[in-house]
Amino acid sequence: MPDYEKILRLLIQPEKDWSFVSLSFFAAFVIFYIIYIALGRTNRRLILTYVTIFSLFFAWKANGPLMVLLPATAIFSWWSTRQMMHSDRFRRLWLTVIIIVDLAPLLYFKYTNFFISTINSIVHSNFAPLDLLLPVGISFYTFQAISYSIDVYKWKFTSETPLPEYLFYLTFFPLLMAGPITRAEVLIPQLRHHLPTATTGKANPSIGLCLIIVGLIKKAVIADYIAQFNTWVFDDPTAYTGVENLMAAIGFTLQIFCDFSGYSDMAIGLAALMGIELRDNFNFPYQSLNPTEFWRRWHIALSTWFRDYFYIPLGGNRKGLARTCLNGFLTMLLAGLWHGASWMFVVWGAIHGTALAAHKVGKRLFLDRIPNTLFVRIICWTLMFTFICISWIFFRADSLPTAITMISRMFTGLNIHDLIAFAIARPLWLLIVALGLELHSIRHDDYNWLKNRFAALPWYVKFVIFAATVQLVINFSSLNVQPFIYTQF
Numbered sequence: 001m002p003d004y005e006k007i008l009r010l011l012i013q014p015e016k017d018w019s020f021v022s023l024s025f026f027a028a029f030v031i032f033y034i035i036y037i038a039l040g041r042t043n044r045r046l047i048l049t050y051v052t053i054f055s056l057f058f059a060w061k062a063n064g065p066l067m068v069l070l071p072a073t074a075i076f077s078w079w080s081t082r083q084m085m086h087s088d089r090f091r092r093l094w095l096t097v098i099i100i101v102d103l104a105p106l107l108y109f110k111y112t113n114f115f116i117s118t119i120n121s122i123v124h125s126n127f128a129p130l131d132l133l134l135p136v137g138i139s140f141y142t143f144q145a146i147s148y149s150i151d152v153y154k155w156k157f158t159s160e161t162p163l164p165e166y167l168f169y170l171t172f173f174p175l176l177m178a179g180p181i182t183r184a185e186v187l188i189p190q191l192r193h194h195l196p197t198a199t200t201g202k203a204n205p206s207i208g209l210c211l212i213i214v215g216l217i218k219k220a221v222i223a224d225y226i227a228q229f230n231t232w233v234f235d236d237p238t239a240y241t242g243v244e245n246l247m248a249a250i251g252f253t254l255q256i257f258c259d260f261s262g263y264s265d266m267a268i269g270l271a272a273l274m275g276i277e278l279r280d281n282f283n284f285p286y287q288s289l290n291p292t293e294f295w296r297r298w299h300i301a302l303s304t305w306f307r308d309y310f311y312i313p314l315g316g317n318r319k320g321l322a323r324t325c326l327n328g329f330l331t332m333l334l335a336g337l338w339h340g341a342s343w344m345f346v347v348w349g350a351i352h353g354t355a356l357a358a359h360k361v362g363k364r365l366f367l368d369r370i371p372n373t374l375f376v377r378i379i380c381w382t383l384m385f386t387f388i389c390i391s392w393i394f395f396r397a398d399s400l401p402t403a404i405t406m407i408s409r410m411f412t413g414l415n416i417h418d419l420i421a422f423a424i425a426r427p428l429w430l431l432i433v434a435l436g437l438e439l440h441s442i443r444h445d446d447y448n449w450l451k452n453r454f455a456a457l458p459w460y461v462k463f464v465i466f467a468a469t470v471q472l473v474i475n476f477s478s479l480n481v482q483p484f485i486y487t488q489f
Contacts, residue, residue, distance in 0.1 A: 014064035019177065019484055020266045021220050021473070028057075029270070036274065048164045048191060051172070051274070058173035062136040069105050069135055070171055077102060077145040078166040081152050085160065091153065098149045106142045109134050114341030136487050139338060140179045141170055143305055148184045150309055157184045165191050172276075174267040178260065178486040180281035180301035190276055206455035208272025209462060211265045213469045218262030220473040222436045224482045226251045226429055227259075234396055237406040242413025243422050245406050251429075252396050253389045254436045257286065259485045260299070284447075286388065286440050289380040291355040294388065302338075306331050325360055329353035339395070340488065344403070348394040355387065 018025060032054050039047050059067040077098060084094035113129040120127055148169070151157040161169070161184070169187050233240050233248035240248070264281035271278045285297035295303045311331040317324040329350070336349020359367070370376055390407060397403035423430060454462065 015061050017483060018058075018061040019487070020263065020270070021216065024061075025058075028061075033273065044191075045164055048168045052164070052167045055168075055171040055173040055176065059137075059171065059176060062177060066133065066135040069138065070141060070176075071167070073102060073105070073141065073145055074167050074170040075163075077149060077170070078161070078163055081149045082160070084149070085152060095149060095153045099146055102142055102145050102149075105135075106138050108132075109138060111341045134488065137177045140181055141176065143181050143302075144175070144179075145170055147181065147305060147309065151184055157188075159188075161188055172271070174270040175278075178263050178267075178484055180264055180267065180278065180299075181305050182278060182301065186279060187276070204455055205273045205275075206457075206462065207451055208269040209466065210451050210454040211269030211272065213466055215262040215265035215269060216469055216473050218258040218265065218436075219484070220262075221476045222432055223255045223258040223262060225432055225476050226255050226436075227482050229426065229429055230255055230396075234398075234402070234406070237402060237409055240409075241418040241422075242409045242411075243415070243418040245409045246414065247422060247426075247430075247433075249389045249393055249406065249410060251433055253286075253392050254433055254440075256392060256395075256485055257282070257440070258436060259482075263484045263486060284440060284442070284444060286385060286437075287381070288384055288388075289377060290384060291352065291359045291387075294384065295352070295356070302335070306335050310334060321360065321364055325357035328356045328360070332356060344394055344397060344400065347400065348391060351391050351394060355391075 015022065015024060036047070036050065039050060056067065056071065059070050063069075080094060080098045080101075084091055084098070087094055109132050112132060116127045116129055119125060148157070148166075165188055168191060169182075169184060172182075172187070175182055230248045230251045233244055234252070237245050237248075261282040268278045268280070279300070281299060281301050283297040283300065285294055288294035288297055311327055314327040314330065315323055316327060330353070332349040332353030333346060334349070336345040336347070336352075339345045339348075393403045393406055394400075397406065454465075457465075
């Protein structure tokens with residue numbers, strides 16, 4: 001096959017493992033970025049169009065023909081929202097239509113088979129599931145489109161957005177696969193005030209490169225390395241000791257954080273290379289001392305989305321303690337179901353909803369009267385981290401019996417001999433888990449100081465650090481790079 005045909009095939013053929021850590025993406029981005037920098041002083045609309053075209057190419061590589069859903073959603077949402085802006089009488093009707101139409105593909109691809117299996121189990125029918133492929137990132141860009149329309153409806157975002165800017169907003173490739181869900185008020189004004197080539201603040205390319213390095217280490221060194229053992233145990237917890245079940249629970253707790261926050265770091269870093277500032281999606285969530293604090297630190301984009309567009313419209317905390325607890329519980333149920341078409345995600349959401357309600361009741365009764373001493377904070381952190389580890393089991397396990405079996409073995413099958421045997425058999429795994437948890441304990445101010453120190457380094461030192469990171473990724477990564485966990489949502 002001639003070389004040009006191989007190149008053409010590489011460009012047009014979808015890849016199931018297409019992601020920020022794939023070699024093909026890295027090669028494509030380098031070419032894209034060189035041209036992007038070259039266009040830096042040209043017409044703003046040309047730059048927006050160029051980035052949008054690359055974003056659609058990115059979507060094609062991830063989704064293949066299903067990519068058409070993205071531009072179709074974008075054009076429909078943009079046009080319908082414009083009609084809503086200029087309609088007083090049918091404003092609410094337009095919003096209803098927008099939400100229904102935007103949600104329809106998500107509900108179809110993500111929940112059809114879940115609905116079929118539920119009906120089969122209730123009425124003992126035998127409807128065959130459909131052969132559906134979930135488009136990568138559909139949950140994220142759908143919620144982003146809905147948030148834009150709702151903000152316009154509520155007059156929170158009043159400026160009329162031209163189609164090129166809206167297409168950029170909804171298709172921007174760093175956000176496409178797993179967010180963070182970005183509001184129009186954050187992204188669109190940046191496209192109007194300057195060409196997306198800024199070099200200050202969080203949009204500093206040096207800060208972006210630092211975040212990409214951090215994301216690569218989190219994802220390809222820590223998360224991917226510890227993932228294999230976690231998978232073995234979760235697939236069959238009865239085949240492993242109580243110590244191994246405990247380690248897998250702790251390991252997955254670190255794995256899902258490093259995997260998802262690693263993606264977010266790389267997404268924010270790639271945007272910063274292009275002069276676009278995105279908000280942080282994680283704020284050291286495992287440092288939390290209570291469930292409320294955890295959800296202010298974990299997946300901030302999603303938790304604030306559900307807070308603003310579901311929890312507050314339900315009444316928030318304005319209608320008494322009982323209603324506040326119920327609203328929070330219902331919000332977490334929906335958040336659980338958003339993560340996947342499985343009753344296990346609903347159970348996981350119910351667990352966190354119950355914890356949030358218990359914390360609110362506890363604050364009302366006695367928690368606010370407990371002195372904020374170091375000893376109290378240590379106890380609170382220990383209890384909270386234990387709760388998080390256990391709750392993640394329900395998130396990861398394929399069934400409720402599997403989760404219960406794993407928890408049972410964790411609490412009844414522990415002994416010092418198995419712990420010693422595990423330490424001898426898997427010293428590197430333990431070391432990486434311990435190192436990952438230790439790095440997570442760093443103070444936020446110290447983390448920002450490290451990023452700023454990196455930004456101040458000479459360019460050749462930055463290059464050496466990046467090259468060393470890539471080599472480390474190559475050495476630690478498995479033969480096949482693990483897909484990002486949150487791309488399935």
